[in-house]
Amino acid sequence: MTVLMTAVIAILALLLVATASLGAAYSARAQAQSAADAAALASAVATYPGVGRAPPPAEARRAADLNGARLVSCRCPVDSSLEARTVVVTTAVDVTLPVFGALEVRGAASAEFDPRRWLGR
Numbered sequence: 828m829t830v831l832m833t834a835v836i837a838i839l840a841l842l843l844v845a846t847a848s849l850g851a852a853y854s855a856r857a858q859a860q861s862a863a864d865a866a867a868l869a870s871a872v873a874t875y876p877g878v879g880r881a882p883p884p885a886e887a888r889r890a891a892d893l894n895g896a897r898l899v900s901c902r903c904p905v906d907s908s909l910e911a912r913t914v915v916v917t918t919a920v921d922v923t924l925p926v927f928g929a930l931e932v933r934g935a936a937s938a939e940f941d942p943r944r945w946l947g948r
Contacts, residue, residue: 848924852932855922859934862896862918867938870903871914875942883914891918899933909948911941 870887873879879886883903891898896918903914915937923929 844925848927851922851924852930855920855930855932856934858894859896859918859920859932860936861934862891862894862920863916863934863936864938865890865894866898866901866916866918867914867936870901870916871912871938871940872945874903874906874912874914874940875945876905876907887914887916891916894918896920896934909942909946911939911943913937913939 866887869890870879870883873881873883873886881889883905884898884901887901887903888898897920899917899919901914901916903916904912906912915935917933917935919931919933921929921931
């Protein structure tokens with residue numbers, strides 16, 4: 828009976844660790860995605876010269892940092908034309924999971940900015 832109880836306790840402990848790990852990974856994924864969304868929106872407007880406080884990658888980095896992530900990539904070139912443009916950013920959040928160790932969770936987002944609509948034309 829003692830061996831059976833020990834096995835049951837070990838299985839329950841394993842399930843608890845696995846559930847905690849999945850929860851932490853899911854939370855990191857949501858954080859990385861939220862940061863990517865914010866970074867894409869912040870950098871999209873900054874692609875139009877003179878609008879952002881800083882260049883688009885700096886705006887994306889700032890938004891990612893404020894959301895607890897780091898900017899991995901930003902495809903957000905400055906464009907002085909009135910044509911619509913799309914920016915694409917990738918962010919990452921590092922999380923340490925019990926048993927599994929360190930994991931990098933990424934989020935990606937894109938945002939379109941149309942200067943004509945923004946200027947009311």
